[in-house]
Amino acid sequence: MASEAKKKKIAVIGGLTGCIEGATRVSANWMRWQVVRGKRLLLWETNPDILSRWAQSVIETEILLREVTQQESFVKECIQIVNANSDPVAKAIVPDMVEELITLDHEYDRLERTYETIVAGCPAGPIKSGYLWIRQQSYWYLRSDWLRQDCINRGGCCGRSCGCCETPPDPRRRKGWGHCTAQCACCKSVRGFRATERGKRLLQPKYDLTVFPWSHYSRQMFRAYVWSLD
Template sequence: MFGEYRTLSAKPGYSYTYTDGWTLSANPVYSYTYTDGWVYHGRSRYSCESVIRIILAETSLRSTVQREDALNNKIRAAKKLADIDSNSSQLRQLKQLEKELEKLKKTRADQVRTLYEWECMLRVGSLRRGYISVKSNPAWYLREELVEDCISRGGCCSRDCGCCERRRLSAKNGKGIGHCTLECMCCIHDQGSEFTAEEKKDFNGRFGKMLRSNNPAFLLRITNAYFSKPLFWKIKTKHK
C-alpha cells in the first residue's frame, strides 16, 4: 500500500504487498541519502534537485492562480461599488486592480512554461511514469498525505469551507490546482489579513529549505505524493 515508507537509505528498496490475497507484488518506494543528493525510486536514482524544482514550480504556479482568483473577486466587488457610486477614488482602485490582474496573468503563463520545462527535464524512467500517472487524476492532490499537510498548515482542509475540493472544478486547464497557499482568499479571510511581502518571502524560503534539508523526511513525504501512484486511489477530504 502506498505510504508505507522504508528505512531511509542510499540504496533502493521495495515495499511488498499482497494485491489480491494471493499475488505478492513489489512496489518501488523512495530512499534518500543527503550525502550525494539522490532520491531513489525502485532501482533508479534521480537528482533531488530535479524533483524539488518541479515541486517548487508547481507551488509557485498554484500560489499565482489563487492570487488571481482573489483579485477577480476584488474586481467584481469594486465594479459593483463603481456602478453605485463611481467616484474617482473607486475608479482609480478598480483600474489598479485590473492592472495587477493583467500582470498576474503574464506571471501565470510564464510559470506554466517553467513547470513544463522542469517536467521535460525529468529523465525517462519509473519516476517520470509515476508523475504522469499521478497527474492523470484530476483529484490527485486530494490524496491523504497532501490533505493532512494542508490541515497541519491551517489551510481550508482544516475548516468546513470545502475550498480545496472545489478547486479541481475551477483550475485553468488543470494547471495550478491544489491546496492552499499564502494567497488563498479563504485563508486570508480566516486569519484576518494578508501576509506582507516580506513574510511571504520568508515562508517560501523556509519551504525550500525544508525540501533541501539534510533530514529527508519532508522531501520524501511530498515527493511520494507527487510522483508515486498508489495501488488504489484513496481520496481524503475533511468530510470523509
C-alpha cells in the first residue's frame, strides 16, 4: 500500500524531470520557479488521489471553457456571413443563432463559476500557488511545445499558418483562451463537417488522471496543464 502511494506521488511530481530536460527551452526565471516548486512539492505531504482528482476536474473545465468560447466565435462568424447575404431565407435563421449565443453566454458564466470553485478547492501548497501563477501569465499555453504539438496532432490550428491559437477570440473570455477544440471555427472550416462522436474522440484523446498508472497521454496532460512543462 505504501509503495502504491509512493508510485502515485512520483507520478504527480513527474514534472521535476521535465524541468531539467526543458532547461534549454525555457527562460531562466520560468525554470527557476519550476525547480523551486518541484523541490517544495517533494517536501510537501498531500494525498496524490486528491491532487489527481483536482487536476482532472480543472483540466476538463478549462477545455469546456475553450469549447464554449470557440463555439461562440463560430456562431458569431455564421451570423456575420448570413447578414452579409441578401437571401431572406438564410436571414431567417439569425434569431436561432442569437438564441444560441445567449445560451452559450450563460454556459460560459456557469463554467467560469465551476472553474473558480474547483481552483479554490485545491489544497493549499506549491501546486496551487504554482498553478495560479502560471495562469496569470499571458498566453501560458503557448509556452509549452507539447501543447502546441498536441494541437497539431488533434488537427488544430497550430498545424497551419492561420495563427488562431496566437490570436484569442474575445478579451472577455480569457479563461476560454487556448488551443483548438472540436468547436474551433477555423478547424471546422478546414474539416468541412461537424465533428461526429468518433471524430470528437480523435480531436481530444482520452485522459484520466484519477486512474493509476497514468497513460503516457494523461501524464503529458498533467505536466503541461499543471506544471506548464513539456
